[in-house]
Amino acid sequence: xxxxxxxxxxxxxxxxxxxxxxxxxxxxxxxxxxxxxxxxxxxxxxxxxxxxxxxxxxxxxxxxxxxxxxxxxxxxxxxxxxxxxxxxxxxxxxxxxxxxxxxxxxxxxxxxxxxxxxxxxxxxxxxxxxxxxxxxxxxxxxxxxxxxxxxxxxxxxxxxxxxxxxxxxxxxxxxxxxxxxxxxxxxxxxxxxxxxxxxxxxxxxxxxxxxxxxxxxxxxxxxxxxxxxxxxxxxxxxxxxxxxxxxxxxxxxxxxxxxxxxxxxxxxxxxxxxxxxxxxxxxxxxxxxxxxxxxxxxxxxxxxxxxxxxxxxxxxxxxxxxxxxxxxxxxxxxxxxxxxxxxxxxxxxxxxxxxxxxxxxxxxxxxxxxxxxxxxxxxxxxxxxxxxxxxxxxxxxxxxxxxxxxxxxxxxxxxxxxxxxxxxxxxxxxxxxxxxxxxxxxxxxxxxxxxxxxxxxxxxxxxxxxxxxxxxxxxxxxxx
Numbered sequence: 130x131x132x133x134x135x136x137x138x139x140x141x142x143x144x145x146x147x148x149x150x151x152x153x154x155x156x157x158x159x160x161x162x163x164x165x166x167x168x169x170x171x172x173x174x175x176x177x178x179x180x181x182x183x184x185x186x187x188x189x190x191x192x193x194x195x196x197x198x199x200x201x202x203x204x205x206x207x208x209x210x211x212x213x214x215x216x217x218x219x220x221x222x223x224x225x226x227x228x229x230x231x232x233x234x235x236x237x238x239x240x241x242x243x244x245x246x247x248x249x250x251x252x253x254x255x256x257x258x259x260x261x262x263x264x265x266x267x268x269x270x271x272x273x274x275x276x277x278x279x280x281x282x283x284x285x286x287x288x289x290x291x292x293x294x295x296x297x298x299x300x301x302x303x304x305x306x307x308x309x310x311x312x313x314x315x316x317x318x319x320x321x322x323x324x325x326x327x328x329x330x331x332x333x334x335x336x337x338x339x340x341x342x343x344x345x346x347x348x349x350x351x352x353x354x355x356x357x358x359x360x361x362x363x364x365x366x367x368x369x370x371x372x373x374x375x376x377x378x379x380x381x382x383x384x385x386x387x388x389x390x391x392x393x394x395x396x397x398x399x400x401x402x403x404x405x406x407x408x409x410x411x412x413x414x415x416x417x418x419x420x421x422x423x424x425x426x427x428x429x430x431x432x433x434x435x436x437x438x439x440x441x442x443x444x445x446x447x448x449x450x451x452x453x454x455x456x457x458x459x460x461x462x463x464x465x466x467x468x469x470x471x472x473x474x475x476x477x478x479x480x481x482x483x484x485x486x487x488x489x490x491x492x493x494x495x496x497x498x499x500x501x502x503x504x505x506x507x508x509x510x511x512x513x514x515x516x517x518x519x520x521x522x523x524x525x526x527x528x529x530x531x532x533x534x535x536x537x538x539x540x541x542x543x544x545x546x547x548x549x550x551x552x553x554x555x556x557x558x559x560x561x562x563x564x565x566x567x568x569x570x571x572x573x574x575x576x577x578x579x580x581x582x583x584x585x586x587x588x589x590x591x592x593x594x595x596x597x598x599x600x601x602x603x604x605x606x607x608x609x
Contacts, residue, residue, distance in 0.1 A: 178398055366448065
């Protein structure tokens with residue numbers, strides 16, 4: 130088969146010039162192992178450790194229970210990511226662009242805007258956390274102050290370095306991103322293994338094995354916590370990567386590549402985090418998890434650990450920023466894809482500097498804010514998956530046509546059933562949601578203190594309501 134000019138250029142590492150327009154079938158030759166490495170790299174961050182720590186410190190699970198919960202919650206939620214990626218293989222377009230077929234070319238604005246804000250939020254978290262790791266590394270190597278406000282020049286350098294490394298890969302596009310994610314996984318994976326072995330050698334095993342098992346309800350809640358903190362947040366970005374997959378790729382292979390690719394590193398890191406917390410529960414409540422883990426390591430491990438933390442966050446940010454650029458274009462902003470990436474990265478650059486150099490606090494209120502955005506994203510996943518039950522193809526021209534002539538114009542550019550189901554699911558989800566902790570609670574739904582709310586599985590309600598309402602309205606009975 131003769132390769133297209135676009136594919137040849139991409140294989141050579143050239144700039145990806147395609148935006149959100151569907152990739153022609155003749156130009157799609159990707160295979161599932163590419164996605165395996167993409168998802169593996171995006172989830173290799175050492176910050177998976179605090180997530181595992183919460184299973185023991187908050188849910189009070191025994192170590193073996195935490196491992197089982199990690200397998201079901203992480204691999205299971207990324208299986209959902211794999212299912213959504215099937216739409217990318219079918220339509221050859223990014224997830225939120227394909228979403229126009231579900232919500233209408235105008236009605237899709239709401240889900241797209243929410244997704245973009247959430248992406249920018251998590252990218253700001255990644256950038257800020259990586260900059261703190263950079264400051265700690267400089268403090269060890271050069272004796273500088275590790276505080277952001279005490280070292281403003283170093284803070285700017287740290288943020289700029291992380292942003293530059295991110296935009297270089299995300300800006301060049303799909304082929305470069307796939308290659309970098311694959312080979313970087315070996316480097317930072319090896320560093321994580323060294324760090325993990327060092328942490329394991331310091332465990333007091335008598336404390337680990339002395340823990341009593343928690344009831345089954347706590348395990349169910351733990352599965353919900355892990356799923357919400359891992360795969361669910363990536364579901365609306367999965368088609369962004371799978372749009373270059375060959376039409377001949379089997380759906381099961383796409384699901385397996387996501388579940389295994391993300392599941393392997395997440396299960397190992399979450400299990401290690403739960404093991405550490407069984408010995409020392411302070412990790413789960415640490416305001417700065419990077420520093421908290423650093424304190425558990427011997428002095429000689431500080432440098433490789435901080436490099437691993439910085440690199441893991443970078444690999445996650447590559448994928449997030451690439452997806453954010455496509456989401457920006459889906460809003461209707463008419464610029465080239467690489468410029469959309471630059472715009473998004475400038476926002477996270479300025480946001481990170483503000484929170485590090487100006488604001489007094491960051492993690493608590495900011496994560497509470499973007500956690501609120503997880504509810505409408507989960508509602509979108511529910512509606513989108515139901516639509517996939519019968520839909521086997523997408524109209525490439527209609528996806529790009531924002532006028533009345535589009536086959537996805539529906540009523541005034543909106544699909545009422547999808548938007549209604551999405552809105553109802555959001556309301557249902559917020560009934561069980563609490564944003565913030567302690568005295569800094571921003572929002573608490575009327576059912577937030579029920580078992581579902583307290584255990585953080587209100588997102589399940591959101592998903593079920595969104596999918597159920599849309600199906601009941603007939604959303605699954607027509608391919609439109």
